[in-house]
Amino acid sequence: MAVSSPEISSILTPHPRLTDSHGRIIHDLRVSITDRCNYKCVYCRTGEMGAQYPELGIDEYLRLIKLFVSLGISKVRLTGGEPLLRRGLVDLVRQLSALPTLTGGPLDLALTTNGHLLDELAAPLKAAGLNRVTVSMDAVDAPTFERITHVPGSFQTVLAGIRAARAAGLTPLKINCVLLRGFNDSQIEGFARFAREENVVVRFIEFMPLEEGRLWTPEIVVPLAEIVARIGRLLPLVKLPPREASETAQRYTFKDGVGEIGIIAPVSQAFCGACSRVRLTSDGKIRTCLFSQVEHDLYGRLRSGETNAELRTYILRTVQEKEARHHMGEPGFLKPSRSMVHIGG
Numbered sequence: 001m002a003v004s005s006p007e008i009s010s011i012l013t014p015h016p017r018l019t020d021s022h023g024r025i026i027h028d029l030r031v032s033i034t035d036r037c038n039y040k041c042v043y044c045r046t047g048e049m050g051a052q053y054p055e056l057g058i059d060e061y062l063r064l065i066k067l068f069v070s071l072g073i074s075k076v077r078l079t080g081g082e083p084l085l086r087r088g089l090v091d092l093v094r095q096l097s098a099l100p101t102l103t104g105g106p107l108d109l110a111l112t113t114n115g116h117l118l119d120e121l122a123a124p125l126k127a128a129g130l131n132r133v134t135v136s137m138d139a140v141d142a143p144t145f146e147r148i149t150h151v152p153g154s155f156q157t158v159l160a161g162i163r164a165a166r167a168a169g170l171t172p173l174k175i176n177c178v179l180l181r182g183f184n185d186s187q188i189e190g191f192a193r194f195a196r197e198e199n200v201v202v203r204f205i206e207f208m209p210l211e212e213g214r215l216w217t218p219e220i221v222v223p224l225a226e227i228v229a230r231i232g233r234l235l236p237l238v239k240l241p242p243r244e245a246s247e248t249a250q251r252y253t254f255k256d257g258v259g260e261i262g263i264i265a266p267v268s269q270a271f272c273g274a275c276s277r278v279r280l281t282s283d284g285k286i287r288t289c290l291f292s293q294v295e296h297d298l299y300g301r302l303r304s305g306e307t308n309a310e311l312r313t314y315i316l317r318t319v320q321e322k323e324a325r326h327h328m329g330e331p332g333f334l335k336p337s338r339s340m341v342h343i344g345g
């Protein structure tokens, strides 16, 4: 399904912008295009559950994403599960990259991947119009990495994927590392060196209670302050100013300006007040927060024949009710019914 001129004008026709009742403007959409994954990262999947939810057709994702873009979404991140497993991905990227946005520029199109298939897909994805990629990598030494992913040989495969992405121009290249005390907190200094040597932005993410199993405790989370202190002992860090209010990472460079470290601290320093994001699951449900207790069945409405105008009204109303904040770590906190891999990280 190519993006036709009437569709482009329908996106550019003035519609209300997505906002919520807490005064936040929503311009960032994460779309999961599968909840299948080829890794079994110890903090994410048990490996026993497999895929839990159906996938939509590529044309159906495209139609739903266009509705969001017509309401002011200017940044789309494709994720999963593992999005590179999804047949039709390159075509989806090609069609999305042709969409105009209400801000006048093209859509900012990014993807999060474990990097396993990136060596072969980086160049086709770049040619199709993908702007940037984030690769998840939880250790810089092969034995620790493979103890986490449970896939022999995966460290070298992902490293090749990272280098292919850089060569293809999918930059700035970000590496996401989820730190767990006792599993991979030994890697902090190694990642600081890796950021400088490989010319990548390394972002440490605090572990959230979104795993399939039961691993999360407050003690297993390695907080931002500890990461900054440890890297600072290796080489002095300089804090960088935020580029936009909704930026999730606190950014640092080294005193000599070489390399960048980011820390995403949803547990120890929540940033819900500036959240600009909503999510669409692989089966077409809107989630207005990672920790939402309710999901909103957008695809069900599309299937039942609602018009684009009706679907837009539904999206606007749903996003208005976005939660003020998460309640992670508070008494009475309830884990959402889906784990990260089934929501779309």
Ligand code: SAM
Binding pocket: 037, 043, 044, 079, 080, 081, 082, 083, 112, 113, 114, 115, 134, 135, 136, 176, 177, 178, 205, 206, 207, 208, 209, 210, 211, 340, 341, 344, 345
């Ligand atoms: N398969 C892709 C990947 O590996 O990047 C995309 C999906 S994965 C669920 C997206 C991101 O969520 C990864 O960076 C992963 O490390 C992160 N993640 C998974 N479970 C998490 C948790 N409980 N807390 C924080 N981040 C988590």
